[in-house]
Amino acid sequence: MSNHTAITLSHISKVYANGTVALQDLNLSIPEAQFVSLVGASGCGKSTVLRLIAGLGKVSSGNIDWGIPQAARKLAFVFQDAALMPWATVRENIRLPLKLVGVPKQDAQNLVQQALALVGLTNFADSYPRQLSGGMKMRVSIARALVTQPNILLMDEPFGALDEITRSKLNSDLLDLWQKYHWTVVFVTHNIYEAVYLSNRVLVMGTNPGRVVADIAIDVPYPRDEEFRTSVLYNEYCRKVSRCLAEAIN
Template sequence: MVQSNGAVSRGGAAGTVPNGSTIVSLSGVGKKFESGTVALSDVDLCVARGEFLSLLGPSGCGKSTVLRLIAGLDRPTTGRIAWGGERRPRDIGFVFQEPTLMPWARVYDNVWLPLRLKGMSAREAEPRIVEALESVGLQDFHRAYPRELSGGMKMRVSIARALATDPTVLLMDEPFAALDEITRFKLNDDLLRLWKERGWTIIFVTHSVFESVYLSTRIAVMTSRPGRIAEEIAIDEPSPRSPNFRMSAHYADFARATSDALSRAMGGA
């Protein structure tokens, strides 16, 4: 693990859970697609309840595949995924890289969608939808169409849609990758605020060393395909974090150590 002095433990980190009970664990998980591509090999990872875990690695290393397996959208070829409550919870939220909004529907109806699919009427769902939109600062845009929103606002709608389901676990697949830096920083701060308020467990996929250090309580660094967990880095800084953290010596130390771990995972010196 990385401590405040920037020291990193090498070599795999399968399995220790920092400060909390395990909510989900992956043991020896591998994934081979019908095309013959081996996306994952022998992935061992434990996620603690309430932590913010980032998966960091090069393109094509299987980060998104890990999320899909945890969500139950696909099945591992080998290995086992176990939940602390024995069964996968039904209230898993998934925020994709693209907002994936229905262009013909207003913001309100886009947020209602997952609740409607669960059989919840508009009247039943209204308190949840209103609260979710207020949480992301879009209460005044509930009647807008996606075409009328900026990229950052569309992503807020996507987050609100996940929030409305009141998830135990929130899976996020590079949700801010396409946004400009100012918008990305603002949404990083909003996400940290919601994580603390809601008590979510978040598993977050990113290519950015700097984003992973700012957001995470722990970073799992993955190797190139077939992906596996090469190292884990604990970001031992209090939360919520202020923007001043990005300017601190600790942040620079963590970013340097994480970058070095990523280089090793990719076969660098």
């Protein structure tokens, strides 16, 4: 893992027009190639943090500083809902972000093929969303993000609607890809077990207003597997995050 900082959020506050204070004095530093998860109760500002990093909203006060030069910075966002175009094939759904920025069709098709292979959907390139399971639709959504070849991946509860078996499989697949490509990942989840399994660090957020109240390092080497998921150490980390979350809510 790099010692260089990718993203620094300093004294970030976000107040909406109706007066709602979503975030107040939030501080966060994320090194390059680190996998960081944000956990917290609904309404604590987790998704707001992602949107501010992505430039989908403006901070009310504070600063977001980048350790990666703008010319080299490539962000991708995976949302909670796969939000696929029902009339388009898997291939065309994945190609969409390239089409929007004018990548030539032949170049785009090569990138799409690579993205399909990464998520294991090569044989479903010409299928339509209605023909896919929930897990496969989310794979398409992830491929649509990866086709842009990002170095920063923002993920907002991408597996929240999936059954546990599918979710567990996609967690492992995501970790395999992260270890191969060394993205900087900021991952929002309500699931403590998922956060501990995936992350270098789990950040617990408090509410009213949203802020980071605990920063827990998961000091376990990768790759991680089912043996880790059933270990005493894994359960200890899950209990620690759970205690911090309970304190943040009370």
